[in-house]
Amino acid sequence: MRIRSVDAVHLRTTLERPFSFSQFSYTDRETMLVKVATEDGRTGWGEAYGPAAITAATVREFLGPMIVGRDPGAVESLWASMYARSIDYGQKGVLIAAMSALDIACWDLKAQDAGVPLYRLLGSEPVESIECYWTGFYFGGEEPLESRWEREAEECIDQGFHAVKMKVGLGVERDAELVGMLRGFVGSGCNLAIDANHAYSPIEAIDLARRVEPHNIHWFEEPVSPLDAQAYLDVKAATNIPLAGGECEYTRFGFQKWFDARALDYAQPDVCACGGITESMKIATLASLAGIHVTPHVWGSAIGQAAALHFYAARPRQPFTLTPEAKLIECDRTENPFRTEIVETPIGLDGGCWHLPEAAGLGIGVVPERFEPYLVGRVS
Numbered sequence: 001m002r003i004r005s006v007d008a009v010h011l012r013t014t015l016e017r018p019f020s021f022s023q024f025s026y027t028d029r030e031t032m033l034v035k036v037a038t039e040d041g042r043t044g045w046g047e048a049y050g051p052a053a054i055t056a057a058t059v060r061e062f063l064g065p066m067i068v069g070r071d072p073g074a075v076e077s078l079w080a081s082m083y084a085r086s087i088d089y090g091q092k093g094v095l096i097a098a099m100s101a102l103d104i105a106c107w108d109l110k111a112q113d114a115g116v117p118l119y120r121l122l123g124s125e126p127v128e129s130i131e132c133y134w135t136g137f138y139f140g141g142e143e144p145l146e147s148r149w150e151r152e153a154e155e156c157i158d159q160g161f162h163a164v165k166m167k168v169g170l171g172v173e174r175d176a177e178l179v180g181m182l183r184g185f186v187g188s189g190c191n192l193a194i195d196a197n198h199a200y201s202p203i204e205a206i207d208l209a210r211r212v213e214p215h216n217i218h219w220f221e222e223p224v225s226p227l228d229a230q231a232y233l234d235v236k237a238a239t240n241i242p243l244a245g246g247e248c249e250y251t252r253f254g255f256q257k258w259f260d261a262r263a264l265d266y267a268q269p270d271v272c273a274c275g276g277i278t279e280s281m282k283i284a285t286l287a288s289l290a291g292i293h294v295t296p297h298v299w300g301s302a303i304g305q306a307a308a309l310h311f312y313a314a315r316p317r318q319p320f321t322l323t324p325e326a327k328l329i330e331c332d333r334t335e336n337p338f339r340t341e342i343v344e345t346p347i348g349l350d351g352g353c354w355h356l357p358e359a360a361g362l363g364i365g366v367v368p369e370r371f372e373p374y375l376v377g378r379v380s
């Protein structure tokens with residue numbers, strides 16, 4: 001089996017309900033998908049996190065030509081050669097995200113070739129579903145957050161979720177007020193995490209952590225700069241709330257310093273950004289050496305969701321105990337048609353759990369004809 005062609009597809013949609021978080025506002029959603037086609041007529045799909053025009057150009061101009069003519073099943077070799085060629089220019093960021101998309105597409109082909117769902121190829125026994133947490137409770141819009149979040153909390157509980165994540169970053173006073181309010185809406189039995197998207201200095205993050213500790217916070221995500229592991233350690237020393245982070249980190253080389261420093265309690269690699277399936281598996285292994293939980297950051301289309309789910313299903317919980325903490329994976333509930341409209345079989349969501357795809361490969365049945373209303377550009 002050899003790769004005949006690599007396509008990059010840029011999709012965009014304008015949101016009916018724009019939303020904001022501590023760093024900026026979303027008025028549209030976009031993504032970059034790659035199609036890797038083989039000489040014998042099969043196709044594998046992958047997705048990159050981040051600015052789609054840039055990751056598309058990276059695939060078109062730089063990485064794609066590097067893997068045409070090669071065996072897509074040789075995922076380790078392809079990853080190593082792409083990274084070796086990139087290391088002088090892009091050890092992190094969009095270049096690694098573009099590599100991630102190609103790596104995911106090659107794993108899709110490899111699992112199709114083996115005739116099994118990807119997570120089975122990665123070494124897992126059959127898994128029916130994994131519990132997920134509701135990522136929502138964003139800012140923005142005309143309506144007061146109080147009434148909007150109350151409705152969202154009801155929707156979330158009605159759908160059977162037992163875990164939610166809310167945004168913080170509006171200032172410590174306001175955040176503390178909103179955390180208390182949401183805790184009241186979802187009840188004491190619901191798992192509640194907060195995410196600052198690195199809005200705060202260590203002093204502010206510690207202040208917020210101490211104020212919300214009585215609300216039994218499952219984790220405090222990206223409290224401070226993703227460039228500063230010492231700032232995480234400072235916050236960690238001052239609160240009993242576990243810290244999560246890693247969506248802005250890339251490759252095993254990037255994650256190693258966080259694990260060596262024990263700066264995280266939950267590592268959140270994004271499979272579509274950190275280096276694909278190949279690298280996510282290595283990052284999770286490194287995390288296991290430090291006894292750090294891994295729970296992937298998930299923000300993409302059905303392709304990115306499937307990639308994260310297959311990866312996560314294949315990983316054992318850490319540390320090893322008879323009753324390990326249950327897996328919990330991110331379920332983005334903001335508006336995004338790419339989770340449902342471009343595939344034959346969207347990831348099943350039921351009772352607050354994601355169901356593992358049963359078909360071979362990623363197992364979602366990408367339908368390129370359905371890209372049309374969203375197409376910004378296709379390059380090959």
Ligand SMILES: [Mg+2]
Nearest residue numbers: 195221222247
């Ligand atoms: Mg986050």
